[in-house]
Amino acid sequence: xxxxxxxxxxxHAAGKSEIAITRALALRQEGLPVALVDLDLVEPTYTLxxxxxxxxxxxxxxxxxxxxxxxxxGEAGMQLHPQVKGVLLRHSGYVxxxxxxxxxxxxxxxxxxxxxxxxxLSVYLVVNTCRPLTRDEEQxxxxxxxxxxxxxxxxxxxxxxxxxxxxxxxxARVVQAAAQRLHLPxxxxxxxxxVAEQMGKWDVCGNPxxxxxxxxPLAFW
Amino acid sequence: MDTIFIKEQxxxxxxxxxxxWAALAAGADIMYGxxxxxxxxxxxxxxxxxxxxGRGFLQTEDELSAGFATLGGVMAxxxxxxxxxxxxxxxxxxxxxxxxMMRIPAVWFIQQRGGPSTATVIYSQQETRLTCFGxxxxxxxxxxxxxxxxxxxxxxxxxxxHAWRYRFPTFVLGDGxxxxxxxxxxxxxxxxxxxxxxxxxPMLGVKGKVQHHRNTFNIEEELYETLSKHLAEWQQMARExxxxxxxxDEEPDLLxxxxxxxxxxTMAASKQLREKGYRVGHFRPITLRPFPITALQxxxxxxxxxxxxxxxxxQLMSLVRDALYGCSCAPxxxxxxxGLGITxxxxxxxxxxxxxxxxxxxxxxx
Amino acid sequence: xxxxxxxxxxxPKSWNRDSKPHRFCPGCGHGIFLKALGEVIDELxxxxxxxxxxxxxxxxxxxxxxxxxxxxxxxxxxIPVVAGAKRANPELIVVAYMGDGGGYAIGAQHLVNAxxxxxxxTVLLANNSVYAMTGxxxxxxxxxxxKTGTTPYGRDPEATGQPTLGPEMVAAITxxxxxxxxxxxxxxxxxKRYVKQAIENQLAGRGFSFVEALSGxxxxxxxxxxxxxxxxxxxxxxxxPLGEIKVPKVSEEEQQ
Numbered sequence: 001x002x003x004x005x006x007x008x009x010x011x012h013a014a015g016k017s018e019i020a021i022t023r024a025l026a027l028r029q030e031g032l033p034v035a036l037v038d039l040d041l042v043e044p045t046y047t048l049x050x051x052x053x054x055x056x057x058x059x060x061x062x063x064x065x066x067x068x069x070x071x072x073x074g075e076a077g078m079q080l081h082p083q084v085k086g087v088l089l090r091h092s093g094y095v096x097x098x099x100x101x102x103x104x105x106x107x108x109x110x111x112x113x114x115x116x117x118x119x120x121l122s123v124y125l126v127v128n129t130c131r132p133l134t135r136d137e138e139q140x141x142x143x144x145x146x147x148x149x150x151x152x153x154x155x156x157x158x159x160x161x162x163x164x165x166x167x168x169x170x171x172a173r174v175v176q177a178a179a180q181r182l183h184l185p186x187x188x189x190x191x192x193x194x195v196a197e198q199m200g201k202w203d204v205c206g207n208p209x210x211x212x213x214x215x216x217p218l219a220f221w
Numbered sequence: 222m223d224t225i226f227i228k229e230q231x232x233x234x235x236x237x238x239x240x241x242w243a244a245l246a247a248g249a250d251i252m253y254g255x256x257x258x259x260x261x262x263x264x265x266x267x268x269x270x271x272x273x274x275g276r277g278f279l280q281t282e283d284e285l286s287a288g289f290a291t292l293g294g295v296m297a298x299x300x301x302x303x304x305x306x307x308x309x310x311x312x313x314x315x316x317x318x319x320x321x322m323m324r325i326p327a328v329w330f331i332q333q334r335g336g337p338s339t340a341t342v343i344y345s346q347q348e349t350r351l352t353c354f355g356x357x358x359x360x361x362x363x364x365x366x367x368x369x370x371x372x373x374x375x376x377x378x379x380x381x382x383h384a385w386r387y388r389f390p391t392f393v394l395g396d397g398x399x400x401x402x403x404x405x406x407x408x409x410x411x412x413x414x415x416x417x418x419x420x421x422x423p424m425l426g427v428k429g430k431v432q433h434h435r436n437t438f439n440i441e442e443e444l445y446e447t448l449s450k451h452l453a454e455w456q457q458m459a460r461e462x463x464x465x466x467x468x469x470d471e472e473p474d475l476l477x478x479x480x481x482x483x484x485x486x487t488m489a490a491s492k493q494l495r496e497k498g499y500r501v502g503h504f505r506p507i508t509l510r511p512f513p514i515t516a517l518q519x520x521x522x523x524x525x526x527x528x529x530x531x532x533x534x535x536q537l538m539s540l541v542r543d544a545l546y547g548c549s550c551a552p553x554x555x556x557x558x559x560g561l562g563i564t565x566x567x568x569x570x571x572x573x574x575x576x577x578x579x580x581x582x583x584x585x586x587x
Numbered sequence: 588x589x590x591x592x593x594x595x596x597x598x599p600k601s602w603n604r605d606s607k608p609h610r611f612c613p614g615c616g617h618g619i620f621l622k623a624l625g626e627v628i629d630e631l632x633x634x635x636x637x638x639x640x641x642x643x644x645x646x647x648x649x650x651x652x653x654x655x656x657x658x659x660x661x662x663x664x665x666i667p668v669v670a671g672a673k674r675a676n677p678e679l680i681v682v683a684y685m686g687d688g689g690g691y692a693i694g695a696q697h698l699v700n701a702x703x704x705x706x707x708x709t710v711l712l713a714n715n716s717v718y719a720m721t722g723x724x725x726x727x728x729x730x731x732x733x734k735t736g737t738t739p740y741g742r743d744p745e746a747t748g749q750p751t752l753g754p755e756m757v758a759a760i761t762x763x764x765x766x767x768x769x770x771x772x773x774x775x776x777x778x779k780r781y782v783k784q785a786i787e788n789q790l791a792g793r794g795f796s797f798v799e800a801l802s803g804x805x806x807x808x809x810x811x812x813x814x815x816x817x818x819x820x821x822x823x824x825x826x827x828p829l830g831e832i833k834v835p836k837v838s839e840e841e842q843q
Binding site (some may be wrong): 012013046103128130131132133135158159160161162216 | 230231232233234235238242262265266269401403404405408
């Protein structure tokens with residue numbers, strides 16, 4: 001198989017980690033070898049770190065710190081895990097990167113040796129239209145400028161437990177409109193399993209629906 | 222002022238972001254800050270939003286400077302605010318003391334972290350005492366302890382308004398957990414809900430009026446006179462602003478007491494315990510300073526036992542004991558987990574050890 | 588030498604008559620430094636816009652010295668207080684007035700960083716080589732060999748370092764828009780000129796300005812008038828050279 005790399009970028013709390021896990025597990029279920037890489041250098045909470053044991057059990061190769069290996073967690077930003085640097089050299093299958101938020105956008109990808117020159121790199125912007133800075137087409141287009149390269153958008157519109165099909169579909173329309181202006185595809189609409197079941201395979205704009213199982217409530221600290 | 226929210230909207234974000242948006246909605250003019258986890262995203266989002274709305278920001282050389290520059294900004298007549306945590310909060314007690322003495326209505330956001338010293342950055346209520354009573358003074362402050370993102374938004378608006386109405390340093394006390402937690406809330410422009418934003422008045426730079434402001438006094442009596450006036454005005458404010466919530470059984474076998482994020486666990490525990498048939502009450506101080514003494518005395522007087530739950534080693538418990546001294550015979554127990562998270566299950570376990578076996582509930586009330 | 592016949596030399600208009608005679612000790616340099624500032628405020632006609640900030644220590648005795656808005660704080664925090672006010676209201680002309688302890692020791696970080704940020708403020712610092720109000724302990728500016736409450740055998744530079752060269756340090760870290768000088772209360776016209784230049788730099792919006800004044804403390808030095816002037820003129824100037832250390836570059840536009 002051809003190795004591929006997918007990186008999920010976006011705003012603080014846009015749902016990048018949740019999407020990265022969902023995507024990695026879906027690829028794993030197709031029988032592919034998958035590495036899930038924690039590139040969040042900002043946020044000591046809600047990251048892959050506390051979940052890695054569980055995710056390994058599901059067959060993923062998780063590259064992230066163990067909490068007990070870290071010192072001063074969150075105090076001075078996160079240290080880069082040494083294995084992240086060389087993941088492209090070592091790993092033969094799919095590599096899914098969870099990129100933390102910050103002013104640097106996708107520049108963080110430069111920390112993975114060779115990644116920015118990697119031919120089959122796809123960077124996807126995760127968008128929740130319930131966040132004020134990405135609430136409409138205009139704002140999403142502005143937000144997307146921060147990320148280069150960028151290969152697609154993911155609609156992750158939700159309000160936690162209050163999420164409805166209507167809300168997700170409304171988000172899908174906004175993200176679709178922004179994507180058109182950016183000349184980028186909408187890769188998927190992500191929705192909690194219960195919502196996704198009601199939506200079916202495709203969202204209102206004809207983009208695939210990724211059913212999302214929430215892991216992050218288990219990930220705090 | 223620019224319209225921040227054209228219409229009310231449900232939004233999904235972290236607690237730190239909520240503060241930045243709420244400060245914007247409250248009409249805050251300028252933030253002075255210094256990096257410390259877990260409050261950093263307040264600055265990150267404020268610096269993204271401020272230029273779009275003509276607001277200011279200054280990153281200073283340390284927390285002392287951030288705190289004192291905030292006082293300068295407020296004295297110049299602007300709604301200025303500051304945010305910090307842990308060791309930063311320790312340093313900021315110096316400017317906060319000056320704010321108490323000079324009645325400077327600065328607003329502070331504290332995202333508590335584990336202590337003492339550097340420690341950890343997430344779950345903690347170990348800055349309760351510091352935020353209420355730090356500094357060399359009498360704790361002439363107003364401290365709101367929030368539990369949800371909606372409250373962070375609502376009480377930020379209230380903090381700016383009450384700071385400028387009563388002119389005491391005012392705090393929104395959160396913690397690393399609330400700072401990072403994701404949750405839905407409604408963002409709104411306070412004026413569309415009939416809440417007028419309090420106007421400001423400069424202490425410096427008013428044309429035709431010379432104002433001298435000092436912290437220093439020549440004689441003890443002079444200080445005492447000034448301080449007595451402040452104390453009386455603080456007491457007056459206390460009556461008007463004190464807030465709490467009480468729920469559950471009115472004559473409980475066990476009264477749970479908690480503030481801030483921990484009250485989410487105790488509220489859930491209270492509900493589940495009552496569903497199991499226990500007689501349980503719940504009391505949550507929303508203002509920690511002033512502390513809702515009378516309200517607590519009232520419910521505590523009808524309670525058989527009290528369980529204080531906090532992510533600190535007795536900081537809330539000492540406030541509770543002070544409030545109840547001589548007014549309640551109910552023993553005060555503590556579920557004290559300094560710097561640790563607290564779940565409803567832990568509260569239930571502890572409560573069930575204290576509660577009379579079901580079926581006997583109320584037997585010894587008559 | 589000009590002989591002044593008027594028994595009541597003119598008091599600057601910006602001085603607050605109600606707080607005069609002032610509270611400083613006889614022979615103290617603060618009164619002279621603040622007279623320079625007062626005359627400059629008058630000459631520039633900026634009393635309405637001026638905010639005078641003073642610190643802890645003897646400078647706090649000036650909290651109501653002027654007929655201008657004033658704020659008193661401590662520990663060199665006068666710098667962030669006035670910088671914060673200036674950031675919030677750029678119309679203000681702000682002056683932070685302090686001693687060597689506040690500016691060079693406990694609040695040194697504020698002086699350094701305000702200078703580095705080129706804050707649009709003026710810092711005036713009185714260097715009298717001791718912590719005066721606390722009873723004459725060693726200051727950052729205490730001269731080698733000088734006896735103080737905490738150097739009873741004289742300051743030993745091996746153990747406690749050399750006197751802080753404040754203006755030289757500030758000059759080294761500021762941009763070419765800053766003004767930095769060291770004067771002395773023993774030469775009033777020159778000191779006043781420096782203060783005026785400093786305030787004008789702020790008025791022009793060029794940036795940070797800093798004037799240190801060598802200042803006498805006869806009370807803590809235990810010196811009579813003659814000894815005081817001699818210490819100022821002969822001893823202190825050995826370590827603290829007088830003069831303008833940095834004069835801002837003025838653009839052609841500004842000159843016109």
